[in-house]
Amino acid sequence: xxxxxxxxxxxxxxxxxxxxxxxxxxxxxxxxxxxxxxxxxxxxxxxxxxxxxxxxxxxxxxxxxxxxxxxxxxxxxxxxxxxxxxxxxxxxxxxxxxxxxxxxxxxxxxxxxxxxxxxxxxxxxxxxxxxxxxxxxxxxxxxxxxxxxxxxxxxxxxxxxxxxxxxxxxxxxxxxxxxxxxxxxxxxxxxxxxxxxxxxxxxxxxxxxxxxxxxxxxxxxxxxxxxxxxxxxxxxxxxxxxxxxxxxxxxxxxxxxxxxxxxxxxxxxxxxxxxxxxxxxxx
Numbered sequence: 048x049x050x051x052x053x054x055x056x057x058x059x060x061x062x063x064x065x066x067x068x069x070x071x072x073x074x075x076x077x078x079x080x081x082x083x084x085x086x087x088x089x090x091x092x093x094x095x096x097x098x099x100x101x102x103x104x105x106x107x108x109x110x111x112x113x114x115x116x117x118x119x120x121x122x123x124x125x126x127x128x129x130x131x132x133x134x135x136x137x138x139x140x141x142x143x144x145x146x147x148x149x150x151x152x153x154x155x156x157x158x159x160x161x162x163x164x165x166x167x168x169x170x171x172x173x174x175x176x177x178x179x180x181x182x183x184x185x186x187x188x189x190x191x192x193x194x195x196x197x198x199x200x201x202x203x204x205x206x207x208x209x210x211x212x213x214x215x216x217x218x219x220x221x222x223x224x225x226x227x228x229x230x231x232x233x234x235x236x237x238x239x240x241x242x243x244x245x246x247x248x249x250x251x252x253x254x255x256x257x258x259x260x261x262x263x264x265x266x267x268x269x270x271x272x273x274x275x276x277x278x279x280x281x282x283x284x285x286x287x288x289x290x291x292x293x294x295x296x297x298x299x300x301x302x303x304x305x306x307x308x309x310x311x312x313x314x315x316x317x318x319x320x321x322x323x324x325x326x327x328x329x330x
Contacts, residue, residue, distance in 0.1 A: 052074050052075075052076070052107050052109045052110070053066070053069055053073050053075040053108065053109070053111075054075070054076050054098075054108030054110070054111045054112065055075065055076075055112045056077070056078050056113060056123060056127070057114070057115055058077050058086055058089045058093060059089070059114065059115070060089070061114055061170050061171075063095075064172060065112065065114060065198060066095055066112070067092070067093035067094065068197050068198045069192060069193070069196065070095060071094065072192075072195075074096065075093075075094070075095050076097070076098050076107060077095040077096070078099075078101060079097045080101065101126075101130050102130060105130055108132070108134055109135065110134055110137060110192075111132060111134055111135070111137065112139060112164075113136065113137065113138045113139065114139050114140060115140060116275050117140050117272075117278070117279050118275040118278075120140040120150065121146060121149060121150060124138065124150045124154070125153060128154065128157045132157075133158075133159055134159065134160075135159065135162060136150075136154050136161050136162070137161075137162045137164050137181075137189055138150050138161070138162075138164060139164030139165065139166055139179065140164075141165070141211075141214055141215075141275075142211055142279050144212045144286070145208075145282060145283070146279060146282075147207070147208035148207065148208050151207050160183075161183055161184075161207070162181055162182070162184075162189050163181065163182045163186075163207055163208050163209065163210040163211050164179055164181050164189075164210050165214030166214070167180065167213075167217055171198045172197070173197055174199075177197065177199065178198075178201060179193065179200045179201070180200075180201050180209075180210040180213050180214070181200060181201070181202050181203065182202065182203045182204075182206070182207055182209035182211075183210075186202040186203070187202050215279065215280050215283040216283075218276060219284070219294060222266070222276065222277065222297070223280065223294055225262035225265075226266075226273075226296070226301060227297065228255065228259045228262050229262050229300060229319070229322065230296070230300050231244075231259075232244070232259050232319055233322040233323050236319050236323065237323055259315070263313070263314075263315040263318040263319075264313060264314075267307040267310065267313045268307050268309055268310050268313065270301040270302075270307060271301070271304075271308045273297075273301040274298050274301035274305065275298075277295070277297040277298035280294045280297075281294040281295045281298065302325075303322050303325040304318060304321055306321055306326055307321070
């Protein structure tokens with residue numbers, strides 16, 4: 048079998064790991080135009096072939112993976128379709144079913160195939176940690192690409208946006224509960240009872256202190272991306288006739304933590320201070 052031509056627009060931490068899972072078997076490329084040195088480093092480590100212009104990149108790409116911040120998912124699809132992409136478009140972003148369906152319609156109107164994807168787990172560095180759920184007409188074809196790799200690809204029955212639906216439901220708890228836990232600690236701190244709360248947790252809910260510490264340290268540097276994801280989750284709840292306020296609040300929590308983007312050293316107190324004393328945009 049000839050090597051397939053796969054493309055990834057912007058190799059972030061997650062995207063580069065997904066591409067790396069394929070690059071040993073298939074010719075896999077990326078677009079370097081306007082990207083940072085850090086992105087270039089990730090692409091090189093993943094073994095991706097560089098393309099310097101969008102036209103050349105799309106012309107050589109049969110299957111295009113979109114893995115980007117949720118707020119950019121529709122815009123990226125429009126850019127690629129507008130530039131004449133004619134292959135299979137795999138949107139593996141943390142977006143609502145409504146957003147997934149919007150991208151699917153853009154693809155269908157352009158006469159190209161669409162596959163919906165939802166990634167659960169950390170960047171795929173070792174087997175057993177990262178799952179890629181897929182739905183849509185060619186979902187099985189995309190899943191076959193990952194056989195024998197560190198990424199476990201699973202197809203879902205149901206509507207074309209089933210993968211995004213699962214991602215929304217899963218992250219509603221994992222990232223939503225982390226935001227709630229941090230907000231609770233910030234509340235206790237603001238009221239002067241944080242130490243008392245931690246003492247009570249040690250007696251009645253002994254895992255919560257460690258969970259709140261882990262939530263602060265593991266999410267802060269990525270919170271700028273999680274804010275958009277919470278917005279998509281809130282929209283998913285609203286579209287299902289369910290209360291959406293939980294995750295609109297979580298969106299604001301992560302927005303206040305956005306100042307820690309790519310930070311290397313962060314303490315729980317730093318995060319609580321950011322929640323209690325948010326930076327004012329434009330200041």
